[in-house]
Amino acid sequence: MAKSADSVTGPLPRRCCNAQFACEWLYAAINHIKGGKTMEETYVGIDIHRDYGVACVRDLKGEIVDEFQFGNNIEGIQKVREKLGENNVHVAIESTGNMWVVLWDTLEENKLDLHLVHPLKTKAIASNKLKNDKLDAKMLSRLLRGDLLVCSYVPPRDVRDEREIVRLRASLVRLRTQVINKLRSILHKYCIRYKGSLRQNAGIEFLSSLEIRPVDKSAVQSYLETLKTLNSEIASVNAQIAKNEKEEIRLLMSIPGIDYYSAVLINSEIGDISRFPSHNKLASWAGLVPSMHQSGTTFYNGNITKEGSKRLRWILVQCAHASIKTNSKINEFYSKIAKRRGDNKAIVAVARKLVKIIYAVLSSGNPSLYGDPKKTETKIKRMRTIAEK
Numbered sequence: 608m609a610k611s612a613d614s615v616t617g618p619l620p621r622r623c624c625n626a627q628f629a630c631e632w633l634y635a636a637i638n639h640i641k642g643g644k645t646m647e648e649t650y651v652g653i654d655i656h657r658d659y660g661v662a663c664v665r666d667l668k669g670e671i672v673d674e675f676q677f678g679n680n681i682e683g684i685q686k687v688r689e690k691l692g693e694n695n696v697h698v699a700i701e702s703t704g705n706m707w708v709v710l711w712d713t714l715e716e717n718k719l720d721l722h723l724v725h726p727l728k729t730k731a732i733a734s735n736k737l738k739n740d741k742l743d744a745k746m747l748s749r750l751l752r753g754d755l756l757v758c759s760y761v762p763p764r765d766v767r768d769e770r771e772i773v774r775l776r777a778s779l780v781r782l783r784t785q786v787i788n789k790l791r792s793i794l795h796k797y798c799i800r801y802k803g804s805l806r807q808n809a810g811i812e813f814l815s816s817l818e819i820r821p822v823d824k825s826a827v828q829s830y831l832e833t834l835k836t837l838n839s840e841i842a843s844v845n846a847q848i849a850k851n852e853k854e855e856i857r858l859l860m861s862i863p864g865i866d867y868y869s870a871v872l873i874n875s876e877i878g879d880i881s882r883f884p885s886h887n888k889l890a891s892w893a894g895l896v897p898s899m900h901q902s903g904t905t906f907y908n909g910n911i912t913k914e915g916s917k918r919l920r921w922i923l924v925q926c927a928h929a930s931i932k933t934n935s936k937i938n939e940f941y942s943k944i945a946k947r948r949g950d951n952k953a954i955v956a957v958a959r960k961l962v963k964i965i966y967a968v969l970s971s972g973n974p975s976l977y978g979d980p981k982k983t984e985t986k987i988k989r990m991r992t993i994a995e996k
Contacts, residue, residue: 783837
């Protein structure tokens with residue numbers, strides 16, 4: 608029969624105020640139970656920049672065992688991978704633009720315990736008066752060891768790829784809007800009004816036939832070539848997005864106001880729905896809950912927090928506008944609030960209601976009760992048509 612930990616290490620005193628002693632006792636007890644084998648558990652803080660990164664490695668007792676700098680390139684990241692190995696390594700990486708992505712993907716292959724640190728909220732917990740890369744890496748490793756970090760959710764790689772493709776489409780649409788605004792600006796110089804869409808074939812033909820000064824004619828032709836290219840690229844990206852036929856996408860498309868693009872964007876931003884214990888938590892992450900201010904006996908709610916995923920919040924507001932036009936129940940809900948609080952707050956309330964519906968649909972795996980099966984089937988057919996182009 609195996610001996611108890613107390614028979615070797617001695618019992619832990621009831622009134623032990625020394626945290627380091629308690630940690631050492633626990634460490635020795637675990638090693639004894641494991642047959643005397645040392646569990647080399649390490650905590651690594653990495654402060655990453657565009658050209659290089661700084662790492663600080665601590666052991667279970669909190670002592671620094673290694674500090675090193677590496678280049679933020681393939682060779683430097685492979686150096687980090689070799690140094691850290693694969694066993695019982697916990698890594699905290701500060702989120703800095705997109706500069707952490709390659710490092711994360713590489714270390715993820717080693718199946719390490721990775722944490723992407725929220726820089727602003729971590730600064731609120733512990734900020735150094737003297738700030739440099741070494742101190743930041745030390746602080747990250749110390750907070751990681753104490754489980755005091757505020758971390759961001761990083762979805763699996765396939766979900767990250769979904770995010771990239773829908774964000775690419777949003778970026779291309781913004782560029783197209785800029786080009787159309789440039790074209791309308793030229794039309795305003797000549798007091799020309801065109802009520803249709805300039806990005807459609809009829810609008811392009813109208814712009815090509817304009818009799819204006821040569822300098823503006825040249826600008827219009829240049830913008831039209833750019834517009835045609837963007838239209839082609841957006842159509843290509845739309846086809847890629849429409850090929851996504853996950854069950855979650857079909858379920859989301861059963862909700863009024865949500866089509867295939869909105870469904871893919873919502874699903875990619877949310878990721879695993881089980882990480883939210885309730886629809887209220889999901890709404891809070893989308894930034895669609897009111898801010899709260901309290902001091903003593905004074906308490907009041909302010910505007911929505913607008914924290915969390917701004918893309919999810921944006922698409923929910925867009926879907927809210929569409930849903931009030933396609934569903935009578937949601938329109939009735941919107942009208943009641945609009946009479947009392949105005950249109951803007953009513954739209955936000957509808958977006959918040961959509962969050963509740965989305966949570967119920969994804970959690971239960973059943974289509975929305977607000978949806979119309981025939982309309983949902985029409986959406987799916989249109990999605991397949993676009994995917995085949």
